[in-house]
Amino acid sequence: GIQVEQSPPDLILQEGANSTLRCNFSDSVNNLQWFHQNPWGQLINLFYIPSGTKQNGRLSATTVATERYSLLYISSSQTTDSGVYFCAVERTSYDKVIFGPGTSLSVIP
Amino acid sequence: EAGVAQSPRYKIIEKRQSVAFWCNPISGHATLYWYQQILGQGPKLLIQFQNNGVVDDSQLPKDRFSAERLKGVDSTLKIQPAKLEDSAVYLCASSSRTSFDEQYFGPGTRLTVT
Numbered sequence: 001g002i003q004v005e006q007s008p009p010d011l012i013l014q015e016g017a018n019s020t021l022r023c024n025f026s027d028s029v030n031n032l033q034w035f036h037q038n039p040w041g042q043l044i045n046l047f048y049i050p051s052g053t054k055q056n057g058r059l060s061a062t063t064v065a066t067e068r069y070s071l072l073y074i075s076s077s078q079t080t081d082s083g084v085y086f087c088a089v090e091r092t093s094y095d096k097v098i099f100g101p102g103t104s105l106s107v108i109p
Numbered sequence: 110e111a112g113v114a115q116s117p118r119y120k121i122i123e124k125r126q127s128v129a130f131w132c133n134p135i136s137g138h139a140t141l142y143w144y145q146q147i148l149g150q151g152p153k154l155l156i157q158f159q160n161n162g163v164v165d166d167s168q169l170p171k172d173r174f175s176a177e178r179l180k181g182v183d184s185t186l187k188i189q190p191a192k193l194e195d196s197a198v199y200l201c202a203s204s205s206r207t208s209f210d211e212q213y214f215g216p217g218t219r220l221t222v223t
Contacts, residue, residue, distance in 0.1 A: 033212065041198060043152070043214035086151050088212075096165045097142070097212075099151030 134203030
């Protein structure tokens, strides 16, 4: 089955710093989504981005489907950005959704 | 628009006991997912429903886990009998179309098996 890797596994940032999180996948995908799991465990949609670039405030994401990776950019990080960031992919409509192992982000004041 | 609802939020049981979780998806969402998230890992899909039919249950331990979605709306996930390794957060999600699309997650049920 498809393999999903995320890097880095852990990241500590000073408030105000920028960061880039990466998601690599081993096969072509039809769908890709980024989630933020906050410290209380709630999974929150960030982007649905099977290809191209999207921006939402301080966050943006780019997926290069032909090269099998996606990037999540966080600018001017805030303490509320802390948590775990997951990418999840689906190869086709008939395949199960696969989550990556996540990047754990801690933003310190 | 109301989000995905789950209950209970927390459950502690002894091994070999039974437990059931309930999920109510976002109104109008045809697809419903149950995930198991073990501490420190990403969610793992257990079962996916399209309306009241099963799309994928390849990772559901069918000797002890069962799920149903009657009338294509609410769903229940049952574990019988529970094992220690079932301790995890059980997440329900829904989406509006037949495939992945944008999934919306409920708050989860944290299960501890002692």
